[in-house]
Amino acid sequence: MNPYTCGHVYVVDDNPDIRFYLTDLLRQMGYSIEGYDSAQAFLQQSIEIFPAVLVLDVRMPGMSGVDLQEKMKALGRNTPIIFISGESESEEIIRAMKGRPIEFLWKPFQIQTLIDAIDRGLAVDSVNRQDFIQKNEIRRKWQALSAREREVFVLMLEGHTNKGISEKLDILPDTAKKHRANILQKMQVHHLADLMALCKGLDMEALEP
Structure with a gap:
């Protein structure tokens, strides 16, 4: 058949x-x-x-x-x-x-x-x-992030730690940690590894409206 x-x-x-x-x-x-x-x-x-x-x-x-x-x-x-x-x-x-x-x-x-x-x-x-x-679903979640969260998002994918993110964006490490937690929640993943797997091979510019 x-x-x-x-x-x-x-x-x-x-x-x-x-x-x-x-x-x-x-x-x-x-x-x-x-x-x-x-x-x-x-x-x-x-x-x-x-x-x-x-x-x-x-x-x-x-x-x-x-x-x-x-x-x-x-x-x-x-x-x-x-x-x-x-x-x-x-x-x-x-x-x-x-x-x-x-x-x-x-x-x-x-x-x-x-x-x-x-x-x-x-x-x-x-x-x-x-x-x-899948790409449309990722785009929908990405667009729910704030402008600051999107900056943190990119740095997370580049492998920066909370301390590294805080230095890059001139924010407190605790603030970077909170942004990180919010991003994982909004992207509906539990760990950074899951987020990286979700976005593997994705053109980040294509996520913009």
Whole structure:
């Protein structure tokens, strides 16, 4: 049984035969499906769903699949993409691959190859979604800190002791200790090690509103 039966697949292809074939087949296999005949229609009508994968034709009238890929990136939509193509110039392929799609499939392709790529994409999107949720939760807690607590927060992550923090900020050690305790409480962790693990690899500038 497909482990991602709750996964969603967008199919964007201006060829109605291919679009109808893929949407019908994938629906029968347990995926939820939306089909669009153009990149513009996808942008105007689609709703962001998680986890999801976009099966995208490279060459279409108007906005191409690669144009749509770049537009989605600009909009902050990170749905994994599987490109499908009957023919493409090398420049198109290079542009497409710069966006790191899950797969680039040449028509006609084996349906199992597409299914494997879809499942990989859904797995990636599930991880991305959890990461997005976690970062938003950290951002919410960070924004609850006072301006002084945020200064102490950064120094804590840099490994400064209460004494070091007090010297850096010209405050009493007891005041630094209180700030430290408040920060741990607001970030909902018990120890500095937990706080450092929570924020590992996080861009602190991205936490600002």
